[in-house]
Amino acid sequence: MGREPLRGPVPRLRLRLAAHDGGSDRDRRGTAGTLAWTPAAYISHITDNLRNWAERLAGARLAAAADVPGYDPDLIAKARCYNEIASAAALWSLQHAVAAWVESMTAALEDDVVLQHATRGIQCAEDVARNNAHDGYHHLWDIKRIVNRQTAGA
Numbered sequence: 001m002g003r004e005p006l007r008g009p010v011p012r013l014r015l016r017l018a019a020h021d022g023g024s025d026r027d028r029r030g031t032a033g034t035l036a037w038t039p040a041a042y043i044s045h046i047t048d049n050l051r052n053w054a055e056r057l058a059g060a061r062l063a064a065a066a067d068v069p070g071y072d073p074d075l076i077a078k079a080r081c082y083n084e085i086a087s088a089a090a091l092w093s094l095q096h097a098v099a100a101w102v103e104s105m106t107a108a109l110e111d112d113v114v115l116q117h118a119t120r121g122i123q124c125a126e127d128v129a130r131n132n133a134h135d136g137y138h139h140l141w142d143i144k145r146i147v148n149r150q151t152a153g154a
Contacts, residue, residue: 039143041082043090046136048076050097053128054104060113061104068117105129 037045052071059065077083107113108125115123123131 035142035146037077037142038083039146040085040087040090041077042139042143043087043094044080044082044085045073045077046139047090047094047097048080049073049135050094050101050132053132054097054101056115057104057108057113057125057128060115061108061111066113066115068115068123070118101132 056065056068105125105128108128113125115128117123
């Protein structure tokens with residue numbers, strides 16, 4: 001697998017999300033259907049997820065701390081007030097999280113890091129890369145739904 005996931009979906013996600021931003025905080029004023037978060041909130045969730053996994057991979061690689069507990073993303077969203085974060089700030093934060101994730105993932109892939117997740121079990125770095133990319137693309141779909149609904153209702 002090598003470095004291919006690092007040139008693939010996750011780093012490009014920031015650019016795709018930026019294309020849906022429109023340069024304003026218009027997206028903060030509503031959500032689509034049953035979605036509880038704004039586009040900036042989904043970006044913030046992706047950011048926090050990437051940071052968490054970058055940190056866990058670094059912990060396993062640098063300190064043999066391979067055990068990874070689960071976490072509740074809704075509690076993090078509430079604590080950080082995701083729906084109040086401006087899109088521009090969320091995208092800025094995502095850019096930095098992606099850079100840290102790429103650095104950590106590159107090292108983890110090179111060192112064959114393996115994690116022990118509390119509910120998912122054994123996960124090698126490649127598994128983490130695939131899961132993170134899936135999460136990002138899934139939430140990009142959520143963002144598109146919100147933007148498309150707002151465009152249709154505007």
